Amino acid sequence: MTTHRQTQDTSALPAASEKLAGLCSKLDDAITLLADAREFAKPGKLPRVLDTARRVLLQEGGAAEVERRSQVFEEAGVFLGSDWETPQYLVPSLTTHALKSPDPSMVVIEALSELRLLAVAKGEYLHPQISAEQAHHYLTQVMAINLWLLFGAPSEAERETQGRLAQIPRHLFRHLAERIGYEHIIDRLIDEIWRILQQRPIQVEPVKAMITQIAICQANPEIDLGASGQGADRLVSSLYGPTRACREDPGVEAYRERLASMDSAALQGEATGFARAMHDTGLVSPYHPVLLRHLLDYGDHLLAEALGLSATGRDCLLCYRELVSALIRGGVHPATPQAVYGLALLLERGILYQPPVAPAMWRQLGLTLSEWSQARLNLAFGEAISPRARLLEGVLCMLGQPLGVGQGNNPTCQSARALSMWAYNDPDYLLQMVAWAARDDEIIMHFEGQPISSMASSGGVAQALRMDLDPVSLIVVPHLDRIYAEMGRRCIGREGDPHRWVNPEFHGWWSGRGFRINVDVASGQLQELDTFLRHFYASYHPYYNGNQPLIHPQPAGIAVTDSAARFIGWHAITVLRVSLDPSDVMRVYFYNPNNDSGQDWGDGVKVSTAGCGERAGEASLPFEQFASRLYIFHYDPLERGELAQITQAELDRVIGYIHRSWGADRIPPTDLQADAGPTGAP
Amino acid sequence: MKKDPNKGYIALLGWSLNAIEAAENFDRRYVVVAPEWAEEYCQKHDIPYVPWNFERLNDRSLEIAHTLQEMKVDVAIPLFEETVEWAGAINSVLLDNPRLYGQSLLLRDKALMKRRAQLGGIRVGIFEEAHDKEDVVRFLKRVNQTLLKLDGDPNDPIHLKAFDKAGCLGHRVIRTPDEVDTIPDEEFPVLMESHLDGWEFAVEAWIHDGKIAFLNISEYVTLGYSVFVPASPELEQYRPQITAQIEKLIKAFDIEFGLIHPEYFVTSDGEMYFGEVAYRPPGFKVFELLERVYGFNAYQASMLVFDPKSTPEEVAAFFPQEIVDADGFAGCFGVYPRRRVVSKLEIPEEVEDDPYFESHELTPPVEETVTKRTAFGTHWGLVYFKGDEAARMKELLKHMEELDFYV
DSSP: OOOHHHHHHHHTHHHHHHHHHHHHHHHHHHHHHHHHSOGGGHHHHHHHHHHHHHHHHHSTTHHHHHHHTHHHHHHHTTTTTSGGGOGGGOOTTHHHHHHHOSOHHHHHHHHHHHHHHHHHHTTSSOOSSOOHHHHHHHHHHHHHHTHHHHHOOOOHHHHHHHGGGGHHHHHHHHHHHHHHOHHHHHHHHHHHHHHHHHTOOSOOHHHHHHHHHHHHHHHOTTSOOTTOOTTHHHHHHHHHOOSGGGTTOOOHHHHHHHHHTOOHHHHHHHHHHHHHHHHHHSOOOTHHHHHHHHHTTSOHHHHHHHHTOOHHHHHHHHHTHHHHHHHHHHHOOTTOTHHHHHHHHHHHHTGGGSTTHHHHHHHHHHOOOOHHHHHHHHHHHOSSSOHHHHHHHHHHHHHHOGGGOOOTTSSOHHHHHHHHHHHHHOHHHHHHHHHIIIIISOOEEEETTEEEETTTOOOOSSSSOOSOSOHHHHHHHHHHHHHHHHHHHHTTTSSSOTHHHHHHHHHOTTSOSEEEESBOTTTOOBOOHHHHHHHHHHHHOTTTTTSOOOOSOEEEEEEEEOTTOOEEEEEEEEEEEEEEOTTSOEEEEEEOOSSOOOOBOSTTOBOBOSSSSOOTTOEEEEHHHHHHHEEEEEEOGGGOOOOOOOOHHHHHHHHHHHHHTTTTTOOOHHHHHHSOOTTSOO | OOOOTTSOEEEEESOOHHHHHHHHTSSSEEEEEEOGGGHHHHHHHTOOEEEOOOOSOOTTHHHHHHHHHHTTOOEEEEOSGGGHHHHHHHHHHHTTOTHHHHHHHHHHOHHHHHHHHHHTTOOBOOEEEESSHHHHHHHHHHHHHHTTOOTTSOOOOEEEEETTSOTTTTOEEEOSHHHHTTSOGGGOSEEEEEOOOSEEEEEEEEEETTEEEEEEEEEEEETTTEEEESOOHHHHTTHHHHHHHHHHHHHHHTOOSEEEEEEEEEOTTSOEEEEEEESSOOSTTHHHHHHHHHOOOHHHHHHHHHOTTOOHHHHHHHSOOTTTTOOSEEEEEEOOOSSSBOOOBOOOHHHHTOTTEEEEOOOOOSSSBOOOOOSTTOOSOEEEEEESOHHHHHHHHHHHTTOOSBO
């Protein structure tokens, strides 16, 4: 592909290429030193290789030079002893962090790894651990996730932390895109966006940014997308021009003027168009709030139409017309478009019929926010709109999409899970929490009769909370996190796992007081696996519990594993329901506070988020596979029945999954005799 | 590399990864003698190892000599200033030559060393030992009186050095009596020397059978900041005189084998003044610079000349020819932050873009406040250069002093 920019570069080519050649020979020297070094001496030779590679990568055409040397690099031992040594396990989403790092070595080694995989994908480097197809797949994912690097100039923040280093990821990505082809990236990206949107997250900023990248890419005549990018139209239009009157993205003011001169048939058309786009994608265009506010002066019929409501939602709207109007006036603005979607789903859920919810919403509308809350909201979301409206948008979204809560990049899965559970199961309690936190800067919860104040507690699980959260989480999670940590502290000295006592007290009365864990806390070894599983089946599996559907969402703990089935860490989730999927497989449907539930846990265990009967935001696994990653569950001790008489074959299958993954090095010595162990055939 | 049992078996005193790597890739058997903390590492990487803590010599000192003797080790090589007298003690046993221990003590004490040099007919500057601050003030005054300075004239500085530390450690320059107060009491006693205006340079000479096998001149651009090898043609023109000086030194200290690393001044009238001499590898990574231009490994060179089983033919074949075989000039610059508060490492673009620039070993700052540079040689890391012209190298290294690497 010849671009204008490249032809410009050729004029300055002689000097530049001479410099590059000089640097390349220095790079070759450095690699030779590394290659010749004994293993113990390699760490000492590595900095020079990385630093010289960094200088090569800064040059025009440097990425190609490095790519050519990929095999030599790897054989010299550049990746030795690091995660990059096993490219088959690399996770695309981690590349963003590495490429943004202020540490030059981190950026460079990531770039070297990417270029190596490019050589593998191109069939120029036959790699013992990863195939060309795998490498190609990995790279397209990486490109899709980091599309900003391909099209955007370095942001102020990047310049501040990375300086000249910020050029390296850009040179790298331009090279990757030119070698792999833009069309692969765009299609892959579109699939990725749809996959995420199907889970209906509350936070859609990252998705919006990616869609904007595609729109820019499509509009750029220098980028040849070929036949790709067809599926992007719905995405782009849902944000920038979902209806006839805003098709060409005229700007909010112009659109408002157009609305003023429309008759009701035209307004009907607009309302239907917006509603369809919103429910198709879960994304709301800034034009949509303009219409909604305009329609407040017209009939309820058009309002219901613009929200895309079913009979249930429309009933709810008619019952609470005044409240809904107030919510639209207070919380639905072009700067808070997602509030429309939250409101529509809230009405559909019918939760306003629960007596405390409507009055609590009125309280929310008039809530005075503390200075701290206002400052925090302004800091995270900017001052385009008042903090109160921002928080109201957050409340509407959380009540409308309880399973769309994400923990962001924070270790606060417990708090995110609690918020989601309350929004799902106990909405007025959630509203109470929001009021306390936002107005009073204090939440008090009780643990075994003793009050715990979020003000008095010293520190939470998270050392410093980031700003990558939805408005409600942003305000409430710091309090919950401290209370949760304090509850844990009050369990110090008790035998066994503290979740036994903390979970029911923290989440709500409906969390079963009965508790089972299959890991011995002291030794970390597996314990009583058979009875643990039989008991789980007896409590949750409809075939073994008298066909009783799960009544309340229950907290549970899982051992998360990576795509190679290696243990990553313990994680909090909510079991929502257990039932047969469309192809008659018994599945557990659960909520994962992690921002993207679609994960590959290795050994064939792939968490599904759509296509197996999931509702938006649910994740699911076949019962056996789910049981194999479970390590904690709660049950009602009064309903404890007989241990399930599941067949030994089924039990063995589940235990096989455990032993091949997170349980591999947790098998107590006595179990070894009965089992071939983790190295047995899969 | 495959080891040749007919060649010597060598003990390396002190922990240096570069030395170990060189030994691994050389045909002599070797063993590392280092403190206990190195044990795990050596086991992991299959490095031959004997544990020993190099404190002051004491009654147990003979133990390590006997251990090595039982292992049939032929000779011990000191890698650091602190292990020089240990090597002397051990080699006097291994080589059955008690004189070696006395020689090593001479090479460890800067005052004794200067006296010995003086006795050998080598010119040295004015020097004296100081036991407290008053001695320093007196010496400073006396030196400047000798120079016929009047009250109010700026003093000529004097240099203070610890008796027994490597090169630049503890090296201070004192100009006024006020500055004497900044010296901590625990640094005494020290050696004081008059300042010599002139060209300072160092020599690395490998000696075998009492003769010079290879002589390198390292040229300092600014003492404590920058050095390059081989020296510029302007300094190399003194090579015959310098060689003669080294031969005097060999005779005065009765050195049969090993690597010596003396420092000299050439004053404007071409007179050489002896500064000091060390019996160990030089600091400032001169070994690496030598390898860069000459291609031989200087640690292996030391093992070769220490090994009593090496033949003159093997030694002659190992070393290249001075100057002629050098492939350009290699230099390095020791970075010390110029600002009082720094937040990050930022290699100036002009350095990075310079065709002479090779690599650096600087790391991001650990703390933000920079303590005042008190002694020479306490740099934060080195920056390496290589190129074809000595004049350009010198100019470049000098220019580095005006740049900020930490901002």
